[in-house]
Amino acid sequence: MKNIIIITGASSGIGQEFALQIDTAFSNIDEIWLIARREERLAEVAKVMEHATRLIPMDVTDEYAMDDLEMLLEEEQVVVRMLINAAGFGLMGEFDDIPLEEQTDMLLTNCEALTKLTHITLPYMTRGSRIIQMASAAAFLPQPGFAIYAATKSYVLSFSRALNRELAYRGIYVTAVCPGPVNTEFFEVAEQYGKTPMVKKLTMITSEKCVKAALRASYYKKSMVVPGISMKTSLLATKLLPHELVLSITSLWK
Numbered sequence: 001m002k003n004i005i006i007i008t009g010a011s012s013g014i015g016q017e018f019a020l021q022i023d024t025a026f027s028n029i030d031e032i033w034l035i036a037r038r039e040e041r042l043a044e045v046a047k048v049m050e051h052a053t054r055l056i057p058m059d060v061t062d063e064y065a066m067d068d069l070e071m072l073l074e075e076e077q078v079v080v081r082m083l084i085n086a087a088g089f090g091l092m093g094e095f096d097d098i099p100l101e102e103q104t105d106m107l108l109t110n111c112e113a114l115t116k117l118t119h120i121t122l123p124y125m126t127r128g129s130r131i132i133q134m135a136s137a138a139a140f141l142p143q144p145g146f147a148i149y150a151a152t153k154s155y156v157l158s159f160s161r162a163l164n165r166e167l168a169y170r171g172i173y174v175t176a177v178c179p180g181p182v183n184t185e186f187f188e189v190a191e192q193y194g195k196t197p198m199v200k201k202l203t204m205i206t207s208e209k210c211v212k213a214a215l216r217a218s219y220y221k222k223s224m225v226v227p228g229i230s231m232k233t234s235l236l237a238t239k240l241l242p243h244e245l246v247l248s249i250t251s252l253w254k
C-alpha cells in the first residue's frame with residue numbers, strides 16, 4: 001500500500017505552497033500527487049520537492065479525466081493520507097456583465113469538481129486521513145460584485161462542515177480554510193471584469209501564512225480555520241451584526 005497526498009491547484013499560489021510546506025513537514029508519505037492543467041508549472045514545483053511526486057495534468061471539470069483519476073486510484077492501491085482541494089477561481093464583476101459560461105465554470109470547478117474528488121478519494125482514506133477544502137472568507141456573506149464566487153465558497157464551507165461530522169466515526173477530519181485576500185495569481189484571473197476594492201487589498205496575507213494556518217488547523221482536527229486577524233474580525237461582524245447592515249457597509253467599498 002502506497003501512502004499518498006493529493007493536492008489540486010498545485011501549479012500556483014496556495015496549492016503550490018501546500019506542496020512545498022508538506023514536502024518539508026511530512027514523513028511516511030510515499031508520493032505526493034500534484035494536479036492542475038499546466039503540466040510545466042507542476043514540473044517546476046516537483047523539481048524543488050524532496051518527496052516522490054506524480055504529476056497529473058488535468059482539468060478538474062473534465063469528467064473523463066476524473067474517471068481516469070478514479071481508475072488510477074484503484075490501480076495504484078493507495079491510502080490517501082490527505083486530500084487538498086485548492087483548484088479554484090473567482091471572477092469579480094456584476095453578474096450580468098460576466099458571460100454565463102464563465103460563471104457556470106466557477107460552479108463546476110469550485111463546487112462540482114471538489115465534490116467529485118472528495119467522493120472518489122474517500123474509499124481510499126483510513127483513520128487519521130485528512131481533507132482540506134479551500135473555501136474563503138467570501139463564504140460568510142453574500143458578496144455583490146463577487147456573487148457567484150461567494151456562493152460557491154458558501155457551498156464549500158457548508159459541505160465541508162457537514163462532511164466533517166459525517167466522517168468523525170471513521171476518524172477522518174475535514175477542514176475548511178477561509179482566508180480573505182491571499183497574494184497569489186488568483187487576482188490576475190479574478191479582475192478580468194472587475195477590480196478588487198482597495199480596502200480588501202489592505203488585508204492581504206501571504207500564501208505561506210494561509211497554508212501554515214491550514215495545516216495546523218488540520219493537524220488539530222479543526223473543522224474550519226480563518227487565517228489572519230482581519231478576516232477573524234469579519235467573521236465576528238457577520239455573527240453579531242444584521243447581514244443587511246454589513247452588506248450596506250461593504251457596498252460602500254466599491
Ligand SMILES: NC(=O)c1ccc[n+]([C@@H]2O[C@H](COP(=O)([O-])OP(=O)(O)OC[C@H]3O[C@@H](n4cnc5c(N)ncnc54)[C@H](OP(=O)(O)O)[C@@H]3O)[C@@H](O)[C@H]2O)c1
Nearest residue numbers: 009011012013014036037038059060087088181182184186
Ligand atoms: N488568493 C485568494 O485571495 C484566495 C482567497 C480565498 C480563497 N482562495 C481559494 O484558494 C484556492 C487557490 O487559489 P489561489 O489563490 O492559489 O489561486 P491561483 O494562484 O490562481 O491558483 C489556482 C489553482 O487552481 C488551478 N485550477 C484552476 N482551475 C482549474 C481546473 N479547471 N482544473 C485544474 N486546476 C485548476 C490552477 O492551475 P492551472 O491553471 O494550471 O490549471 C492553479 O493551480 C481557490 O479555490 C481560491 O478560490 C483564494
